[in-house]
Every structure is written in structure tokens, then in C-alpha cells.
Amino acid sequence: MKESIQKAKILVEAFPYIKQWFGRTVVVKYGGSTRSGENELRNTLQDIVLMKFVGMKPVVVHGGGKDITRATEKLGFRSQFIDGLRVTDLPTMKVVEKILGGKINKQLVDLIHALGGRAVGLSGKDGAMLQASRVKSRSGKDIGFVGKVSKVNAAVLQSLDREKFIPVIAPLGLGKDGHAYNVNADEAAGAIAGALKAEKLVYLTDVPGICQKQKDPKSLLSTIKAKEVSMLIKKGIISGGMIPKAQSCLLALKQGVHKTHIIDGTLPHALLLEIFTPQGIGTEIIP
Numbered sequence: 645m646k647e648s649i650q651k652a653k654i655l656v657e658a659f660p661y662i663k664q665w666f667g668r669t670v671v672v673k674y675g676g677s678t679r680s681g682e683n684e685l686r687n688t689l690q691d692i693v694l695m696k697f698v699g700m701k702p703v704v705v706h707g708g709g710k711d712i713t714r715a716t717e718k719l720g721f722r723s724q725f726i727d728g729l730r731v732t733d734l735p736t737m738k739v740v741e742k743i744l745g746g747k748i749n750k751q752l753v754d755l756i757h758a759l760g761g762r763a764v765g766l767s768g769k770d771g772a773m774l775q776a777s778r779v780k781s782r783s784g785k786d787i788g789f790v791g792k793v794s795k796v797n798a799a800v801l802q803s804l805d806r807e808k809f810i811p812v813i814a815p816l817g818l819g820k821d822g823h824a825y826n827v828n829a830d831e832a833a834g835a836i837a838g839a840l841k842a843e844k845l846v847y848l849t850d851v852p853g854i855c856q857k858q859k860d861p862k863s864l865l866s867t868i869k870a871k872e873v874s875m876l877i878k879k880g881i882i883s884g885g886m887i888p889k890a891q892s893c894l895l896a897l898k899q900g901v902h903k904t905h906i907i908d909g910t911l912p913h914a915l916l917l918e919i920f921t922p923q924g925i926g927t928e929i930i931p
């Protein structure tokens with residue numbers, strides 16, 4: 645009996661948050677590096693299904709860089725690099741589409757269904773949602789089918805929302821030439837959050853958030869103001885895979901997203917902790 649009362653208490657405590665978040669859009673980017681464990685994936689998707697059932701509107705964007713590297717290596721492709729960037733030629737792009745839009749996307753959709761939710765998997769090409777322009781390397785050289793989001797057409801997401809589906813989006817863009825382009829998943833999530841005027845944009849990754857010292861979780865920066873981001877990048881505190889996240893947070897904030905977060909997706913129920921508790925977790929980047 646005591647235990648049951650405790651459970652009821654937890655529900656009552658969550659009520660103000662459930663009310664606050666009812667009908668609000670939350671874009672969640674699910675990082676490639678957090679896809680290592682089946683349990684982490686299940687926990688995350690369970691949270692997303694729960695969020696949907698209590699009236700929130702989660703939109704999932706996933707990455708998959710590591711799976712792509714593994715797949716191209718298995719096929720014996722030799723990657724060419726220009727100015728440190730991997731060249732995405734046509735055969736590589738075919739693999740990218742297969743892994744992102746096929747394998748990973750369908751895996752997430754299947755698991756959401758197994759957990760009792762209803763999801764539709766799509767890529768940024770569907771409904772011409774993510775329009776991409778070709779990017780060049782730092783020295784102006786061509787690096788193939790690598791794109792930058794130039795425009796978001798959210799109509800397809802609005803139609804899925806009407807029927808209460810959870811959209812699961814693979815970061816592929818549609819070029820003016822009709823080709824598929826590989827776009828950075830962090831950037832795609834930020835652009836989608838901006839276009840939807842989402843309440844929150846959450847990056848799930850494999851570290852507690854942005855840390856002053858990368859390997860020291862105790863140095864976590866829990867709040868960063870937008871104007872501090874460029875200085876943190878310049879100083880090298882934000883580096884590598886954290887750069888597109890931080891930059892996309894800035895872009896999303898500029899487009900009217902209220903709050904952006906970078907949190908540890910390997911922590912059980914990280915999303916629920918962030919949304920349904922007053923203290924939250926990880927790093928928030930605020931206007």
C-alpha cells in the first residue's frame with residue numbers, strides 16, 4: 645500500500661509539468677554515439693512514447709555517422725578526405741541513404757511501435773522537408789553530396805501531427821538537382837525545431853553536457869548564454885561533435901525556440917528528468 649501511495653505521489657508531482665507541456669513541441673536529436681546500447685535506446689524511446697501520450701509533441705531526429713562508417717568500410721570503400729572532411733561521392737551517398745533512411749530509421753520506428761507508440765519514419769527528402777544546398781570544403785573544393793539546410797518545409801510534419809504520429813526523421817536533404825544530400829543531424833534538428841517554433845530542442849549525446857574540461861563531468865556548465873557560445877568555441881572548450889550542436893542551438897533560439905539542451909542520453913530516462921523535474925540535467929543554452 646505504502647508503495648502504491650508513493651507512486652501516486654510521483655504522478656501528482658509530475659502534474660504541473662504535464663499541464664505546462666501539454667500540446668508543446670519538443671525536438672529530440674538522438675545521437676549516433678548514444679545508440680551503442682539497446683537498453684539506452686529502449687529507455688529513450690519509452691520516454692518519447694510517454695511524452696506523446698501525456699499530450700506533448702515529440703519530434704525525433706537521428707544521426708548515424710558510426711553506422712555509415714562501418715557500412716562503407718565493410719564494402720571496402722576507401723574514404724577520401726579534403727580539408728579534413730570526408731568526400732561523399734555517389735556510391736557513398738547510396739550507402740548513407742540506405743543506412744540513415746533505411747536501417748536506423750526503421751529500427752527506431754519499429755521499436756516505438758513495440759513500446760506502444762505510433763511513429764512514421766521519413767527522411768528530410770519526404771515532402772521536400774529539408775532543402776539542402778551543396779557545401780564546399782574550407783579551401784573551396786567539392787566534397788560531393790554534402791549539404792547544408794537552406795530551407796525547411798514543415799508541412800509534412802504538421803500533417804503527421806494532425807493524426808498524432810511521432811515523426812522520426814533521417815537527416816537527408818533534397819538538393820535543387822533532385823539528389824539526396826547528407827546533412828549534419830545536429831543541424832537538421834536545429835533547423836526543424838526553428839521551423840516548428842518548438843518549445844524545446846534537446847540533444848541526447850554521450851557526455852553529461854558541455855564541460856569546461858572535456859573529460860571532467862564535474863566541470864559541467866549547466867547554463868550557457870547564447871552570446872557566450874562563440875567564445876567557448878574560439879577557446880576550444882566546445883570542440884568536435886559539440887560544435888554543430890552548440891551552433892544549431894543558437895540558430896534555433898534565433899528562430900524562436902525557447903530553450904535548448906544538451907544532455908546525457910545514456911542516463912536512464914534523461915528526457916523525463918529534463919522535462920518533468922525542476923532542476924533539469926545537462927547543459928541548457930538560453931537566449
Ligand SMILES: Nc1ncnc2c1ncn2[C@@H]1O[C@H](COP(=O)(O)OP(=O)(O)O)[C@@H](O)[C@H]1O
Pocket residue numbers: 674675676677678707848849850851853854855856857858881882883884885886887
Ligand atoms: N566542452 C565539451 N564538453 C563535452 N564534450 C565535448 C566538448 N567539446 C567536445 N565534446 C565532444 O563532443 C562529443 C559529442 O558529439 P558526437 O561525438 O558528435 O556525438 P553525437 O553522436 O551525440 O552527435 C563528446 O563525446 C565529446 O567528445
Ligand SMILES: [Mg+2]
Pocket residue numbers: 675676707885
Ligand atoms: Mg555528432
